[in-house]
Amino acid sequence: MSQNKTSTKSIRELKKFSLFALIPLAIFSIVLVVPFLRGIFFTFTDWDGFDYTSFVGFENYVEALGDQEFWDALWITLAYVVASLVLVNVVAFTLALLVTIPMRGVNALRTFFFVPNLIGGVILGLVWQFIFGQALPTISENTGLPFFQENWLLDTWTAFWAMVIVTVWQMSGYMMIIYVTGLMSIEKDVLEAALIDGSSGWKTLVMIKMPLMAQAFTISLFLTIRNAFMAYDVNFALTGGGPYRTTELISLHVFNEAFGFGFFDTGQSKAVLMFLIIAVVAITQVIISKRTEVQR
Amino acid sequence: MSVMRRRAAAVAGVLASALVLSGCAASTSEPTESAASCETPTEVTWLNTIKIEIQEQFRAAVDEYNAVNTDCVQITILDYPQGEPFFSVATPLYEAGNAPVVMTVLQELPDMAPRVMDWTGTELAGLAAAGTLDKANIDGKQVGIPVTAEAFGLLYNKAVLDEAGVDPTAIKTRDDLEAAFKAVEATGRKAVHFSGLWWSLGAHFTNVYHATAAAEQDGRLAILDELTAGSKSLIDDAQFTNWLDTFDLLKKYSIDSASIADTDYDQGVENLATGETGFWFMGNWAEPNLLQTTPEGSFGVMPVPLSNDAASYGNDGISVGVPFYIIIDEEQSTQEERDGAIAFISWLLTTPEGQARWSGPIEEDGMNFIPVYSGFGVEPSTYMSQDIAKYIADGKALSWINSYYPTGLQDVYGAAAQKYYDGKSDRATFAKELEAAWKK
Numbered sequence: 001m002s003q004n005k006t007s008t009k010s011i012r013e014l015k016k017f018s019l020f021a022l023i024p025l026a027i028f029s030i031v032l033v034v035p036f037l038r039g040i041f042f043t044f045t046d047w048d049g050f051d052y053t054s055f056v057g058f059e060n061y062v063e064a065l066g067d068q069e070f071w072d073a074l075w076i077t078l079a080y081v082v083a084s085l086v087l088v089n090v091v092a093f094t095l096a097l098l099v100t101i102p103m104r105g106v107n108a109l110r111t112f113f114f115v116p117n118l119i120g121g122v123i124l125g126l127v128w129q130f131i132f133g134q135a136l137p138t139i140s141e142n143t144g145l146p147f148f149q150e151n152w153l154l155d156t157w158t159a160f161w162a163m164v165i166v167t168v169w170q171m172s173g174y175m176m177i178i179y180v181t182g183l184m185s186i187e188k189d190v191l192e193a194a195l196i197d198g199s200s201g202w203k204t205l206v207m208i209k210m211p212l213m214a215q216a217f218t219i220s221l222f223l224t225i226r227n228a229f230m231a232y233d234v235n236f237a238l239t240g241g242g243p244y245r246t247t248e249l250i251s252l253h254v255f256n257e258a259f260g261f262g263f264f265d266t267g268q269s270k271a272v273l274m275f276l277i278i279a280v281v282a283i284t285q286v287i288i289s290k291r292t293e294v295q296r
Numbered sequence: 297m298s299v300m301r302r303r304a305a306a307v308a309g310v311l312a313s314a315l316v317l318s319g320c321a322a323s324t325s326e327p328t329e330s331a332a333s334c335e336t337p338t339e340v341t342w343l344n345t346i347k348i349e350i351q352e353q354f355r356a357a358v359d360e361y362n363a364v365n366t367d368c369v370q371i372t373i374l375d376y377p378q379g380e381p382f383f384s385v386a387t388p389l390y391e392a393g394n395a396p397v398v399m400t401v402l403q404e405l406p407d408m409a410p411r412v413m414d415w416t417g418t419e420l421a422g423l424a425a426a427g428t429l430d431k432a433n434i435d436g437k438q439v440g441i442p443v444t445a446e447a448f449g450l451l452y453n454k455a456v457l458d459e460a461g462v463d464p465t466a467i468k469t470r471d472d473l474e475a476a477f478k479a480v481e482a483t484g485r486k487a488v489h490f491s492g493l494w495w496s497l498g499a500h501f502t503n504v505y506h507a508t509a510a511a512e513q514d515g516r517l518a519i520l521d522e523l524t525a526g527s528k529s530l531i532d533d534a535q536f537t538n539w540l541d542t543f544d545l546l547k548k549y550s551i552d553s554a555s556i557a558d559t560d561y562d563q564g565v566e567n568l569a570t571g572e573t574g575f576w577f578m579g580n581w582a583e584p585n586l587l588q589t590t591p592e593g594s595f596g597v598m599p600v601p602l603s604n605d606a607a608s609y610g611n612d613g614i615s616v617g618v619p620f621y622i623i624i625d626e627e628q629s630t631q632e633e634r635d636g637a638i639a640f641i642s643w644l645l646t647t648p649e650g651q652a653r654w655s656g657p658i659e660e661d662g663m664n665f666i667p668v669y670s671g672f673g674v675e676p677s678t679y680m681s682q683d684i685a686k687y688i689a690d691g692k693a694l695s696w697i698n699s700y701y702p703t704g705l706q707d708v709y710g711a712a713a714q715k716y717y718d719g720k721s722d723r724a725t726f727a728k729e730l731e732a733a734w735k736k
Contacts, residue, residue: 050390260383
């Protein structure tokens with residue numbers, strides 16, 4: 001009797017599950033799981049973008065790891081990840097603190113800071129190409145402003161920082177919203193208690209607010225790390241990997257390897273390696289961040 | 297800015313061709329009239345428009361063919377963003393089972409060879425000029441047929457050279473070239489525009505060295521083999537040093553101090569067309585652009601002399617070659633589609649109407665292609681085309697050897713050359729980087 005009950009219940013559960021989850025699950029499998037598995041499969045073949053004729057074992061991975069350009073791309077990507085991770089979050093958190101101060105026009109400011117995020121990467125690249133290539137040098141010529149006399153996009157390291165600046169400008173608003181949500185979710189009574197206990201503003205921020213909104217940090221850090229590792233559009237539209245292919249981030253490098261040079265097998269292997277690196281870094285970050293979260 | 301300008305030009309082109317069509321046939325509203333009258337016209341897809349410079353003219357030719365053909369064929373152009381790598385467009389289409397029927401490629405020929413039609417024994421392959429089929433003959437299979445011949449070298453503005461008293465045909469050595477540069481500067485103009493575009497440097501300027509590195513094609517290809525094997529030292533090659541000397545000379549007399557900021561194609565057009573400079577390293581594809589800016593001008597092309605020995609091989613030649621081959625998919629297309637494609641290409645290359653489209657002047661909606669098939673009643677009549685025809689007739693056409701570069705190599709070459717051009721690497725580093733490009 002009771003067994004019968006559970007089985008009808010589980011059937012009902014299953015029906016409910018199918019109703020809501022089957023379609024998204026099917027779509028998820030078709031556009032993500034299947035291509036992903038196929039992609040991994042191809043890395044063990046001599047795939048040329050059209051067909052494969054034989055299995056080659058780990059040869060593609062050996063070749064990918066032996067490619068100096070792959071390592072160059074990886075290093076500059078790491079530098080880019082670190083720089084944008086720090087700057088995006090510092091700027092975003094500062095902005096979040098600013099726009100949670102009760103004052104007039106705060107909502108307008110929030111919208112204002114968020115807008116860059118709504119501009120597509122390619123258009124954004126073109127706009128900033130103009131700013132770095134034409135606007136800033138012209139301004140600096142007429143005003144004697146240092147730093148910007150030369151087009152930043154023509155030198156490896158200034159081009160690198162140009163990418164970071166654009167990324168910060170684009171991403172900060174989005175992360176700001178997450179931090180704002182975190183700040184607002186802190187119960188007022190806790191803050192009042194801190195105030196009554198005589199905690200200073202700085203102390204309240206570091207000792208009370210930040211631990212209580214650690215979840216916001218987990219999410220923001222995860223998103224920034226992932227976005228920075230996978231950055232493609234800003235790289236493509238702003239520097240195109242130039243000057244002389246020295247600012248090719250890993251995504252663009254993989255794209256060029258496959259579609260530019262026609263080495264689909266090694267290109268795909270590099271993509272898999274990139275996936276592994278991102279997975280390891282992101283999971284480590286989430287585990288560490290989770291530990292600091294306060295359970296309420 | 298340049299993007300905007302090109303957009304605007306494209307829009308103007310569409311308007312112009314629309315006007316021409318409505319004027320002569322009133323068929324713009326139903327450009328596919330006769331194809332549409334069939335029950336089910338065979339749709340033949342053509343990937344892209346051969347090249348951006350003549351895209352409106354190509355579209356007009358397709359529209360005309362769709363309107364007049366009686367074979368029930370409907371040609372459809374599959375557009376993809378210019379500048380995208382060919383593979384990034386072709387492989388997804390193949391993967392989806394939607395392979396285009398007709399494509400135009402060059403360095404991808406070996407990759408595409410297993411999946412395309414063999415042109416051996418076809419009428420069109422029979423009409424193609426001697427030598428133009430070789431590159432697309434892979435292990436006995438005629439993978440593609442040539443689109444046209446193009447040439448590159450030092451373009452010159454005849455009016456400027458006349459004023460400076462420079463005769464381009466008298467420039468035989470590097471020193472002669474420098475003297476000519478000085479003569480042009482003496483008239484208060486700048487000598488040369490040397491673009492820092494990666495493809496111009498990587499594919500075309502490096503071709504000048506590789507095409508003159510040996511007097512015979514076998515010797516030149518042997519150098520490419522040595523580079524692949526890693527046994528070639530470029531810096532020890534006298535012709536390579538000559539090439540670097542000329543590279544430096546062009547940099548020295550360039551209108552702007554050479555910097556990779558100088559990557560605006562339109563700026564080169566502007567400078568040469570308006571006589572700001574006397575020379576520009578570019579190819580004949582720029583002639584329509586130049587004539588658009590200065591319609592009454594005469595623009596020619598001359599060799600890039602590398603050696604100071606006038607008798608040295610290649611000092612008196614310009615690089616001439618086939619920039620694209622037409623290939624037809626055999627893997628996913630039907631026999632009807634292939635027949636339709638061949639019918640369209642035959643119409644373009646063998647009928648008076650098609651030939652007028654293919655080789656007629658730009659202002660009459662022609663594509664201004666130098667024909668490489670026998671039986672052409674139309675010849676491009678522009679100054680530069682005649683210049684090129686003269687070089688070909690005199691046997692002074694240098695090999696377009698960059699078509700033997702593996703896919704993507706010209707990008708690496710371009711990056712290395714930009715670095716040298718920009719003063720960021722010395723001769724030895726540059727040579728090493730070019731050698732490293734082959735080790736992939």
